[in-house]
Amino acid sequence: MAGNNPTSSEYIQHHLQNMTFGLHPENGLGLAHSAQEAQEMGFWAIHLDTMGWSIGLGVLFLWLFRSVAKSVSTGVPGGLQNFVEMMVEFVDNSVRETFHGKSKLIAPLSLTIFCWIFLMNLMDLVPVDFLPMLAQKIGAWFGADPAHVYFKVVPTTDVNATLGMSLAVFALIIFYSIRSKGLSGFLAELTLHPFNASNPFVQALLIPVNFLLEAVTLLAKPVSLALRLFGNLYAGELIFILIAMIGLWQLPLHFAWATFHILIITLQAFIFMMLTIVYLSMATEKH
């Protein structure tokens, strides 16, 4: 816990605040010293902790898999190669079962999604105070007020991270739709379903209705993708924080919740991956 005995709500809020770097209208370029300041920085600010951890974990994942891919042998695989092959085969099977088109992108995309999200979620199992405290000590060493050093370890509890990914997936959905159906096919899909009429006049009336419905369907995909992951992990993190406040009893409770959370971590990574595959396969298939 930071500073001079914060209240429970201060403690929770402190834990839920990202380390934000940006241009503050009054204080100039720098780290935000409070949630308020972070808000005032507007859109052109960046969460250093989210970016740092996510990129670090992504690099870790790619380095691990790349090191295996470089020395991959077709003989009897060793321990790490075995693990990597297992992951690759698992993802490949999932993709094959769901996505029937041919694409060089989908499978590696799914692997990246699964492993990266899993690793980011895994940071949730690090005791909630451990890394933020470390960051505060380092911050204090550099002369910052420990109470104002914010550090959020789990990137997927930052809606920016999940929404960033789901928007990239959304862009792919649109790209694949247009590539397989053409721009006119994509637009027709948006405007001529679900209500269809043979009379051109009635059809023209129905187009806005259809478009409204289909646009919601389309937009719901990235939003639900992002919010599902974010919500699950945010709630999990919040419970970890609450458990961390109850003193000695936190130990068995923390253990129980962490054990349960392992399931959520894996499941959410898997769901994000599977839904991405499903959405992309829906985008490529003609109705």
Added chain:
Amino acid sequence: MNLNLTLIGQAIAFAVFVWFCMKFVWPPVMQALQERQKKIADGLDAASRATRDLELAQEQAAEQLKESKEQAAQIIEQAHKRANQMIEEARDNARLEGERMIESARGEIEQETQRAKEELRTQVAALAIQGAERILDSSIDEAKHRELVDKLAAEL
């Protein structure tokens, strides 16, 4: 929960990671997996081929064994036949030889008998003449009666 630049940063990082994974991670691992799959398939193929070869070889060996057994039986049969034949031949030879010997012995006996008869004949003639001489006491013309007695002796 402010939406800010992190959103774009994350999207870019994500895109870069996916690109890297697609370019440098997925293909070699997938290729290795496929190669191993092929290797295993080849191995299984080779194993089944070997089993088939083994079966074939066993069949061949059994056939050859059967053939050789037949041949051996044939050879033994032939040998038996040949042996019988040889015994038969030997027996025939022996019989012929015996017959021949008997024949020659008979000839010899004949000859001997002939010679004895001849001898006997001359002796009988002489004896008869002597007897007649003694009976008739030189009243006989030796030359005339000699012919008669010879004729008589020849009738013996």
